[in-house]
Amino acid sequence: MWNRGGSDVGQKHIPSLSTIARAPQRAFGQARRSDTVRGLAFFFWDKRWFFIALAVGAVIMQLPTPEGLTPAGQIVLAMSVISVILFVTEPVPLPTVALMIIVGQVLLLGIDSTTVARSLMSDSVLFIMGSLMLAVAIVKQKLDKRIAFLIVQFTGTKTVNICVGISLVCGVLASVVGEHTVAAMMLPVAITLITLTSDDPRQVRRLAAVLLFSISYGCSIAGIGTPSGGARNAIMIGYWKEFFFDPTNPETRKYIIDYVSWVLYCYPVFLAQLPFVTAILFFTFKPEYKTMSRAVVKLRQQIAAEGPMKARDWLVVAVFGVVLVGWVGYSDALGLGIVAVLGAIAFLVIGLVRWEEINTGVNWGVVLLYAAAISLGVQMKDTGAALWVANSFLAVLKPLSIESGPALYTAVSVLTTAVTNTMSNGAAVAVLGPINLKLAVAANESPLLIGYITAVSSAFAYLTVIGTPACTIVYSSGYLKTTDFLVVGYRMVIMSTLVLLVAATLYWPLLGL
Amino acid sequence: MSMTDQTPTTDSATRYAILVCVDGSDDSTRALRYAVRIGSGNDADLTLLYVRPVDQGMRTGGLQLSVARENMLEWGLELPGMKTLKKHRDMLVELGWLGEDWQEEFRHTDVSGDPLGDNAIVYRNDSGRSITLKLMVSPSIVHGILDESESSNYDLTIVPKPADPDGVLPGELTTRIAETVAVEHPGTVLVTQSLEENHGHLVCVSNNDNSIQAARRDAEVASRCACPVYLFAVAAEEGERAEAEVAIAAATEAIGELGINVSGAKVAIGDPVETIVDEGKNYSVIVMSASRQKAGWRRFFTTSVAYKVLEKAHNSVMIAR
Numbered sequence: 001m002w003n004r005g006g007s008d009v010g011q012k013h014i015p016s017l018s019t020i021a022r023a024p025q026r027a028f029g030q031a032r033r034s035d036t037v038r039g040l041a042f043f044f045w046d047k048r049w050f051f052i053a054l055a056v057g058a059v060i061m062q063l064p065t066p067e068g069l070t071p072a073g074q075i076v077l078a079m080s081v082i083s084v085i086l087f088v089t090e091p092v093p094l095p096t097v098a099l100m101i102i103v104g105q106v107l108l109l110g111i112d113s114t115t116v117a118r119s120l121m122s123d124s125v126l127f128i129m130g131s132l133m134l135a136v137a138i139v140k141q142k143l144d145k146r147i148a149f150l151i152v153q154f155t156g157t158k159t160v161n162i163c164v165g166i167s168l169v170c171g172v173l174a175s176v177v178g179e180h181t182v183a184a185m186m187l188p189v190a191i192t193l194i195t196l197t198s199d200d201p202r203q204v205r206r207l208a209a210v211l212l213f214s215i216s217y218g219c220s221i222a223g224i225g226t227p228s229g230g231a232r233n234a235i236m237i238g239y240w241k242e243f244f245f246d247p248t249n250p251e252t253r254k255y256i257i258d259y260v261s262w263v264l265y266c267y268p269v270f271l272a273q274l275p276f277v278t279a280i281l282f283f284t285f286k287p288e289y290k291t292m293s294r295a296v297v298k299l300r301q302q303i304a305a306e307g308p309m310k311a312r313d314w315l316v317v318a319v320f321g322v323v324l325v326g327w328v329g330y331s332d333a334l335g336l337g338i339v340a341v342l343g344a345i346a347f348l349v350i351g352l353v354r355w356e357e358i359n360t361g362v363n364w365g366v367v368l369l370y371a372a373a374i375s376l377g378v379q380m381k382d383t384g385a386a387l388w389v390a391n392s393f394l395a396v397l398k399p400l401s402i403e404s405g406p407a408l409y410t411a412v413s414v415l416t417t418a419v420t421n422t423m424s425n426g427a428a429v430a431v432l433g434p435i436n437l438k439l440a441v442a443a444n445e446s447p448l449l450i451g452y453i454t455a456v457s458s459a460f461a462y463l464t465v466i467g468t469p470a471c472t473i474v475y476s477s478g479y480l481k482t483t484d485f486l487v488v489g490y491r492m493v494i495m496s497t498l499v500l501l502v503a504a505t506l507y508w509p510l511l512g513l
Numbered sequence: 514m515s516m517t518d519q520t521p522t523t524d525s526a527t528r529y530a531i532l533v534c535v536d537g538s539d540d541s542t543r544a545l546r547y548a549v550r551i552g553s554g555n556d557a558d559l560t561l562l563y564v565r566p567v568d569q570g571m572r573t574g575g576l577q578l579s580v581a582r583e584n585m586l587e588w589g590l591e592l593p594g595m596k597t598l599k600k601h602r603d604m605l606v607e608l609g610w611l612g613e614d615w616q617e618e619f620r621h622t623d624v625s626g627d628p629l630g631d632n633a634i635v636y637r638n639d640s641g642r643s644i645t646l647k648l649m650v651s652p653s654i655v656h657g658i659l660d661e662s663e664s665s666n667y668d669l670t671i672v673p674k675p676a677d678p679d680g681v682l683p684g685e686l687t688t689r690i691a692e693t694v695a696v697e698h699p700g701t702v703l704v705t706q707s708l709e710e711n712h713g714h715l716v717c718v719s720n721n722d723n724s725i726q727a728a729r730r731d732a733e734v735a736s737r738c739a740c741p742v743y744l745f746a747v748a749a750e751e752g753e754r755a756e757a758e759v760a761i762a763a764a765t766e767a768i769g770e771l772g773i774n775v776s777g778a779k780v781a782i783g784d785p786v787e788t789i790v791d792e793g794k795n796y797s798v799i800v801m802s803a804s805r806q807k808a809g810w811r812r813f814f815t816t817s818v819a820y821k822v823l824e825k826a827h828n829s830v831m832i833a834r
Contacts, residue, residue: 132576135576135580136576136580139576139580139581139584140580142587144584144588178576180576181576183581184576184580184581184584185584187581187584187585188584188585188587188588188590191585191588191590192588192589192590195590199596201537201596201682360577360579360628361576361577361579361580362576362577363576363577469576472578473578473581475683476578476581476582476593476683477585477593478593478594478682478683478684479682480682480683481682
């Protein structure tokens with residue numbers, strides 16, 4: 001029986017994921033596909049970008065090979081264009097693009113299938129896989145309430161202080177464990193504060209915006225702080241090694257970037273952006289509530305019911321501490337990926353997480369996608385396609401007097417920002433990394449500096465829901481409009497770009513770049 | 514809790530089934546009120562549908578969004594749309610449509626691509642009348658509404674068409690959604706907009722079977738809510754007036770066969786779309802007929818008066834099929 005105004009239609013009716021296996025099945029669009037003619041019409045309309053992408057790729061391959069580009073490079077370029085169109089428009093599941101890249105290398109480039117298969121696995125891919133397993137393991141530990149307790153303990157009840165606290169804590173955590181982990185953990189904290197303030201989402205629209213964006217942007221600006229902060233960082237570290245390191249030449253040793261070196265270059269960029277995040281959010285949204293006393297008190301009561309940290313909680317902290325020590329001290333020797341995988345093994349062996357939880361919590365298609373994108377990036381380099389695109393881009397920039405220095409840094413940053421707002425930041429670095437690194441060579445700039453600019457700029461995906469994992473996660477709360485990301489995002493882009501340029505021109509040279 | 518399939522019972526197959534798409538807005542509240550009015554009596558079943566956009570796993574850097582979603586549920590937070598459905602359920606209680614003695618049944622359907630799937634609560638009274646609150650997941654709201662419409666045979670689908678603000682929250686209905694559903698839907702759709710009750714239905718007729726059938730269909734709907742029916746025909750020029758009058762006469766006769774009186778009839782000369790939109794301002798609903806045969810491609814090629822009226826009207830429009 002129901003109770004009016006009660007919660008019986010609420011979450012208690014949502015079955016746990018393990019108990020719904022016997023339920024009836026439905027696929028999206030099942031009913032509409034039952035009519036053959038309409039089904040075909042919808043199929044071609046839904047997949048139109050797939051066919052357009054293939055057509056564009058075919059046209060590129062049929063064009064006369066431009067001067068300076070090899071026929072193989074032209075094929076790789078066509079594959080890259082097809083991939084980018086499919087990444088952005090998503091007419092097919094994204095892992096399908098990965099499979100197409102793999103098959104394309106064998107069928108179009110004539111590369112041996114074993115060689116292609118080998119190119120799919122690298123330390124960067126191991127890192128992506130390991131950090132995703134760690135992410136699930138950490139989210140499952142329910143440390144979110146402990147973190148929420150810390151935040152409201154120190155920030156008090158003023159909305160502005162709570163937002164600063166959320167951004168700071170999210171940032172510090174996201175700089176080491178990955179933004180999706182932190183966003184998944186912190187989202188319930190923000191939504192609980194919002195719902196405790198008002199049950200009607202329309203009454204707390206702007207408050208919800210500042211709290212939720214404090215999470216997503218706090219995570220986004222921090223993801224570049226350390227190599228373990230995101231896949232893009234590991235991908236760039238992999239590219240530097242793949243493109244420039246020569247074991248027979250000691251001078252190229254500088255292209256092996258260890259954990260601490262990355263932190264020295266990038267963590268200050270994160271810290272410098274932090275104070276601006278809350279300022280921009282408050283200036284843009286002007287929340288309805290200046291204080292959240294009632295919500296904070298209720299939240300404290302909820303959290304207090306959890307009691308003090310238990311032995312299991314401390315064990316989780318200890319295991320992750322060891323992983324962090326491994327990244328800082330041993331990633332140079334072992335690789336970021338092996339340390340991450342070791343951490344996942346530790347969580348599984350101790351029994352802090354079950355394999356079934358990891359298996360369902362990780363989207364393995366993303367690992368495949370990054371692996372294929374990196375493999376394609378290496379082909380861009382090997383076939384000379386990356387250098388040709390870089391030279392062409394430079395030729396376009398020259399008449400604008402953009403050849404080197406801050407002007408070129410700005411151009412690289414703007415290009416990366418534009419691309420990263422249309423696809424995942426990891427994919428953006430995987431696609432643009434080879435081009436930008438070759439651009440650095442062609443423009444006589446440091447590949448390390450241009451690489452850092454590319455990796456850091458890939459975090460400026462503030463404009464769209466799909467830009468960063470954290471943005472997608474907070475959008476799933478149902479409190480944000482897609483236009484909210486545009487309204488506040490462009491201010492964030494300007495701020496972050498300025499901070500990056502200051503770092504690139506004033507701070508990084510002090511470190512030897 | 515029980516898990517059952519959605520095969521309608523024999524009894525429910527003969528009942529008048531109304532689907533109301535809701536998003537928590539004032540427009541959807543008004544649409545629900547009107548649905549309640551149309552469904553008054555003991556022979557109508559009502560389904561309230563909220564379509565939740567599917568959680569996009571690939572967009573979250575490889576961490577399935579279900580991990581975050583599960584975390585939220587464990588905090589006691591609800592899925593988006595749950596509050597909206599509860600709000601409308603409470604409204605049905607206030608209107609006396611839902612009583613405390615109704616039986617409650619929970620239904621879940623697995624959906625490939627979203628681990629939490631579709632969830633519904635069905636309330637049923639002793640006479641078999643049912644009210645369903647359905648939280649559905651779909652890649653797009655339009656697909657969700659159309660999937661639901663086609664998987665269960667609703668006699669009437671009501672979709673609110675709100676004035677679009679600058680951007681929408683996930684799950685909110687928009688002008689585009691309402692119009693697309695009206696165009697693609699295989700059955701009768703009422704697109705509500707600034708809906709004011711008690712002003713009657715303006716049924717636009719022309720001299721063809723489709724139009725007359727649509728007039729009959731609307732007369733049935735109008736009689737359910739005791740709304741007066743007015744017939745309206747537009748001739749492009751004076752020479753076509755006779756044909757318009759024939760259409761009015763045929764529709765009056767067809768409706769009369771149902772035992773329903775036509776409250777008024779009028780013929781006007783002018784551009785059909787502009788004239789209907791202008792005349793329609795004084796009524797609760799403008800009723801237009803549409804052809805089933807154009808389904809699928811008509812969205813791209815149609816020059817139908819019905820869809821132009823739907824686009825330009827300032828009040829509610831019913832596309833009767």
